[in-house]
Amino acid sequence: MDATLPRQTRLRALRTDYFSTRLDTLVTLGFGLLAAWVLWSLFDWGVLHAVWSAENREACGHGAEGACWAVIDARWRLILFGLYPFEEQWRSALACAVIVLTGGASCAPWFWTARRLAALWVAGFVTFYVLMRGGVFGLTEVSEQNWGGLSLTIFIFASVTLLGMPLAIVFALLRRSQLPWIARTMGVIIDAIRSLPLLSIMFTFAIVLPFVLPGWMIGDKLHRVIAGYALFFACYQAEIIRGGIQSLPGGQEEAAQALGLGYWHRIGHIILPQAFRNALPATINQLVITFKETSLVVIIGFFEILASGNAAYGNSEWNFAHVEVYAFVGLIYFVFVFALSRYGAYLERRMAVAER
Incomplete structure (x- = not known):
């Protein structure tokens, strides 16, 4: 109401x-x-009736009347940072804060140009990766195999979005190409990938590709999974962008051609800005789905936040506290997803005002 x-x-x-x-x-x-x-x-x-402190762990158990949040007090580092070295976990926390601040800064209208927004996110992501990986500026090197928890979830999400969004734009433009063989080939590729479950694509890139690629192209398993996930994201997002383009009146592009504007000027200054505006709700929804589906990497052996949560109660001391751990992990997902949805609503309101 x-x-x-x-x-x-x-x-x-x-x-x-x-x-x-x-x-x-x-x-x-x-x-x-x-x-x-x-x-x-x-x-x-x-x-x-909840128990909040690990010092009062004896009050927890199967017969307790309330929640045993003591497991969070005792195991929050494992949930948030996973296998990351204990003495270096400040880097993981700082890296997550950098991504959150980058997302907050992108709410400022000053960044709402393609170049500024891209520069902001590339700078934020590079800072995140340097903090997590180390090996420079006196930071101890920590390989991706030792990453985990919330920082790994954010890394996968940010990597997929940064790689997949430009690829989605390219796919959408190729599919609407005036050359039939390009448009039809791209359509077959997009429809084929969209018809496959994401988990099957992850398994293919993680396990099957090393058998068919030369040694110098194999790389790290995490990077292969991110590449496959980015391809999957790009195919879905390409259809969203194409729908936004198709919703535009055809006369706009024809008028731009009549004024003598070149192809890239028409696309960059007239078509894509309006297409993204029309496709904003679906784009935000796709980003929300992408963030939640990062949990699928637990099945192929990565220690993201859901796997960290499983490990937090996976011993004899806390094996009864799985509900509390999953509630805490669910709260983390809720915070990020709710923030994305509110940001999308904020953009819709700003753009609606700008159209008046």
Whole structure:
């Protein structure tokens, strides 16, 4: 319900939507009571009777009345940093903060040009990688095999997005090429990759490719998985961008041609900016899906945040606290995904105002 409506109008709409008949009133009250009971039960379990400190671990167990958040107090470093060396975990925390600050800075309208936004994210990603990898500026080198937890999840997501978005633009432009053999070939490639499960692509790039590639092209398994994931992302995003382009009136490009603008000027200054604006909701949705699907890499042996959570309760001391660990990991996913969705809503509002 729109909060800008007058109070009397909102009350009238509320009565009409939820209390117009006896049945509507009973259903509304019934679900309201059920929701209140569920919320109170969660509050009682998660707050009132919870154990918060690892020093009070003896109060936890199968018979405890509340949540055992003591497992988070004792194992949060493992969940957030995974296998990263203990004495170097400040680098992992700082690297995650750099990516978060980069995302926050990209909300500033000053960065809303292709060059500035690309420069910002490339600089943020390079800083992230240098902090995580080390080997320069006096930092101890830590290979990707020892990365884990939240930092590995963010690394995979940022890498896939930075590689996949430009590739998606290229794919979308090739698919709408005026040369039929280029457009049809690109269409077959995009449709073929989109028809495959992401997990099968990850397995192919992680396990099968080393048998068919020359030794100098094999590289690290993590990098191969990111390349496969970026290709998968690019194919889906290419269709989103192509849909945004098709939603534009055809006369705009024809008018640009009549004015003598070249192909890249038409694409870069007229077509793509409007296409991204039209495709913004679907693009944000695709980014949210991409972030959540980073958890699939746990199946092929990477120690991302979900695997770190499994390890946090995977011993005899904390094996009863799996619900609390998954709740904590779920909260982390919620924070990042909710921030992405709110950023998308903010962009939509700004662009709607700009169109007026």
